[in-house]
Amino acid sequence: MSPRIEVIDLTKTYRRDGGEVITPVDHVSLDVGADELVVLLGPSGCGKTTLLRCVAGLERPDRGTIVIDGRTVFSSDKGIWEPTERRQISMIFQSFALWPHMTVFENVAYPLRCRRTSETEIGRRVAEALATVGIGGLGAQHPGRISGGQQQRVALARALVAGSNVVLFDEPLSNVDAQVRAQLRFELKVMQKRIGFSGLYVTHDQTEAMELGHRVAVLEHGRIAALGRPREIYENPESEYVAGFVGTANIWPGRIVGTDATMVGIETPAGLLHASRAHLSKVDGLRGGDLVSVVIRPEQIRLARGLPDDAPNSLAARVEASLFAGPHTEVVVRAGDLSARIWSHDALLDLEDDEAVCIVIAPERIRVVPRAA
Ligand SMILES: Nc1ncnc2c1ncn2[C@@H]1O[C@H](COP(=O)(O)OP(=O)(O)OP(=O)(O)O)[C@@H](O)[C@H]1O
Numbered sequence: 184m185s186p187r188i189e190v191i192d193l194t195k196t197y198r199r200d201g202g203e204v205i206t207p208v209d210h211v212s213l214d215v216g217a218d219e220l221v222v223l224l225g226p227s228g229c230g231k232t233t234l235l236r237c238v239a240g241l242e243r244p245d246r247g248t249i250v251i252d253g254r255t256v257f258s259s260d261k262g263i264w265e266p267t268e269r270r271q272i273s274m275i276f277q278s279f280a281l282w283p284h285m286t287v288f289e290n291v292a293y294p295l296r297c298r299r300t301s302e303t304e305i306g307r308r309v310a311e312a313l314a315t316v317g318i319g320g321l322g323a324q325h326p327g328r329i330s331g332g333q334q335q336r337v338a339l340a341r342a343l344v345a346g347s348n349v350v351l352f353d354e355p356l357s358n359v360d361a362q363v364r365a366q367l368r369f370e371l372k373v374m375q376k377r378i379g380f381s382g383l384y385v386t387h388d389q390t391e392a393m394e395l396g397h398r399v400a401v402l403e404h405g406r407i408a409a410l411g412r413p414r415e416i417y418e419n420p421e422s423e424y425v426a427g428f429v430g431t432a433n434i435w436p437g438r439i440v441g442t443d444a445t446m447v448g449i450e451t452p453a454g455l456l457h458a459s460r461a462h463l464s465k466v467d468g469l470r471g472g473d474l475v476s477v478v479i480r481p482e483q484i485r486l487a488r489g490l491p492d493d494a495p496n497s498l499a500a501r502v503e504a505s506l507f508a509g510p511h512t513e514v515v516v517r518a519g520d521l522s523a524r525i526w527s528h529d530a531l532l533d534l535e536d537d538e539a540v541c542i543v544i545a546p547e548r549i550r551v552v553p554r555a556a
């Protein structure tokens with residue numbers, strides 16, 4: 184099936200006050216398939232909103248192409264520029280942007296009224312949209328008197344009533360507190376599955392990105408630093424930036440000291456590590472002497488009492504701190520010149536500060552990325 188949204192080699196520059204030119208969208212290519220939610224993830228200022236606004240037609244890019252449902256809505260080469268209202272998409276913003284003085288029904292009816300749809304048609308489509316998102320009974324209420332989750336549903340119903348089923352979200356959950364946010368995220372995911380719409384979803388929250396996105400695009404200064412399924416990005420990050428931004432990672436400097444058909448030896452300030460070559464798909468052509476960074480997730484390091492044994496990657500360490508975090512205990516240890524964060528699920532592990540321990544890392548859990556400049 185052809186993609187619902189296609190962004191091809193898109194670039195957008197801004198001129199700042201004072202004349203400096205910045206490029207918040209820098210040669211970006213990306214597509215969103217039918218019933219797919221693609222999340223744009225990145226730190227503040229990396230260009231997420233700008234990219235979304237380009238797709239919506241609220242910003243005019245400098246170069247590139249945007250195709251929505253097979254129709255080119257922007258092409259610098261062909262001189263095509265379609266205004267927002269002709270693009271058949273909906274946007275949901277931070278605050279849901281519901282009108283407080285209008286009822287839920289009227290909020291959802293608004294896009295149809297703008298298009299001068301008949302009253303009977305409006306009645307039918309709004310009732311259908313409200314029922315679809317599960318708030319059929321709330322049409323007469325005002326947004327200030329319903330819960331955050333219900334407001335989210337109103338915003339979604341309004342986005343869907345227009346009939347395009349392509350929805351752009353700009354941090355729609357950033358104004359709600361952590362617990363409600365987790366709940367709304369879950370509800371949105373369930374509704375997305377049930378109703379089936381395509382979406383581009385902007386957030387700087389990595390948990391939200393991983394939970395919601397069928398695929399995640401990690402942005403770095405206007406460029407796509409990684410694009411893939413959440414698990415793939417988490418387990419096989421392609422750079423220090425991606426490893427550090429998506430999830431928590433131990434990132435250690437390393438030098439390749441020898442390779443054979445199955446293993447790669449890496450010297451680190453914590454000691455010598457062996458990584459399984461089959462699990463290093465993101466780097467090719469590793470040679471002795473290469474400077475790299477070693478990436479190990481905190482849950483992939485095993486802690487044991489006492490001295491290292493002859494298991495592979497068994498290293499001596501000392502406990503610096505042990506922090507009980509509920510589902511796991513975060514233990515910070517010093518190994519050689521490095522400190523390592525470890526998330527241990529071992530409930531019996533009650534470690535003293537400065538206690539001698541050994542850390543063990545399975546060779547297939549080690550990732551290697553190019554050393555950042
Ligand atoms: N109209 C504008 N004129 C000039 N520069 C702009 C304009 N709008 C945004 N910028 C700049 O473009 C860059 C990207 O902004 P953008 O709003 O896309 O970031 P963002 O990733 O959405 O950040 P946040 O997470 O804070 O919302 C920023 O450096 C911002 O200052």
Ligand SMILES: [Mg+2]
Pocket residue numbers: 231232233
């Ligand atoms: Mg933004």
